[in-house]
Amino acid sequence: MNIEETILEAIRTAETAIPFDVFEHIKIAYENETNPVSKSQLNSILDNVKYAKDKKLPICQDTGTQTFFLDIGFDFPYKKEIVNAITMSVAKATNLYYIRPNAVDPFSGKNPGNNVGRFIPYINWFLRDGNDAIIYVLPKGGGSENASALGMLKPGEGIKGIKKFVVEQVIKAGANPCPPTIIGLGIGGGSDLSMILAKRALLRPLGQRHEEKRVADLELELLDLLNKTEVGTMGWGGKTSVLDVHIEYAYRHPASLPVGLVVQCWADRRAIIKIDSNGNVEVKQ
C-alpha cells in the first residue's frame, strides 16, 4: 500500500471531477431553469465541469482548505501512517499544481506555499468498531465557507425557529457562496458539535435522505422552502437556489437549541478512500 500516492490521487480526483450525484443534480437544475441568465450560468457550470474533467484541471481555482474526515476502526493498524501521509500528499499536491497554496498565517498573513500549517490540513477523527478506515476528502472553498453560521436558538423557538434561521442565512449569503448550494445542518449538541455535524452532513451524496423519516422530511421541507427564496444560480434568480439539504443531529442540552449551518458551493468536490486492515486501498467518489 502506498497511502501517500493514494491520497494524492484522491485529492486530484476530487479537484478535477465532481461526483456523479452532483453532476446529475446540476443537470436537472439546468433542464428545469426558465430564468435565462441563471440558465446561461448553469450552462457555463456544466461546460466547465466537462472541460476540467477532460483536461484534468482544477474545476475551481479555489481548491479549498484540504479537509479530511477519518472514520477509523478501533483496530485499524495504520493510523499514524495515514496522518503523516495526509500532510505529505497535500504538500506534494501543491507542488504539482493540483491545488493552490491556500493556507495563510492569520497573524503575519504569510503563505508558506504548501498548504501545510498549524492544524492544516484539517483532520477530523471519528472512531468506531472495526479494523478498516474510510477517508473522506472534502476540499472546502472559502466563498462558501464564509456563509457558515451558528444559531444558538431558544428551545422554545423549536423546529419552526430552525427553519426560519436557515432561510434567513441562505438569503443573507445570497450569491456569495456560488449557488446553487448544498446546505449541511447540524442540529443539537453544543456549538462545536453542531458545526462539525453540519460539515459532516455534506459528505452524504445528493439525493440521499437521512435514515430517520422525521429528519428526512425536514430535509425535503427545507429544500422546498429554500428554493422559494429565488436566489437562483449565482444570485441571478430562478428555480434552483439549493441542490439539497442534509441534516445530522445530536441530543441537546435542555437550555440550548444549537443549529450549525455549513454551505457548500455547487462545486461539491469529494473523494472517498477505503482502506482495509491488510492495506488494500480503493478510491471512489
Added chain:
Amino acid sequence: MIYKFKIPDDLDKIENLKMGDVLFITGKVFTARDEAHQLMLELYEKNEKLPFDPSKMVMYHCGPVVKREGNEWKVLAAGPTTSSRMDLFEKDVINAYGIRIIVGKGGMGDNTAEGLKKVKGIYATYTGGAGALAAKSFHKVENVYFLEELGSPEAIWIFDAIDFGPLIVSIDPQGNNWNKISRDEMEKRKKEIFKIIDQS
C-alpha cells in the same frame, strides 16, 4: 444585449452598458484580491507608482492556479473570487486609479456602485466556480507583480485575455445595482416564506 469589447480601445463604449448586458472582453486583465487592494491603496497614499496602468485594463477579483513551465506561467484555473470582500476598498481604489471595468462574482455594495458611477464604469460577474473554463480565455500571462510579498493567490497577475466571458453587467454606469435590487426582492420573499413556516 451582447457586446464584444477590445480593451483599452473600446473603453469609451462602457458608459452605454446596462445592467443585465452580456460582455466578452479581449485585452489586458489584472487580478486583485484583498491584499492587492490594500497594497494599491498604500502605494497611492505614498505617491508611489504601480508598475502597470490599471485604468487601461480590467480589474479581476481572482486568485488563480498558475503553473510555472520553464520561463513562462500557464493559467490552469482562474474563476472569480467573492467580490463583496473588496467593498471595503473598492471606491477608494476606483478613485485612485480610474478603473472602469471590474469583474468578480456575488455582487457588490452601494459604495462601489457610487464609485463606478463617477467614472462611468461597470461591475460585471463571471460564473463562480467555472475556473477551468475561465483559464481557457487567458492564453498568456503577461507579468506578475508582488508574487514574493503576497503569495500566488494574492499576487497581481496580468493576463492577456481573448473573449473572456460571458460577463453579466451587475452594476451599470447609471448606478443600477442588481445585488441591491435582488436583495430587496429576497427580503420581501423572506416574509412570505416565514408566513408559510408559521402556518405549518
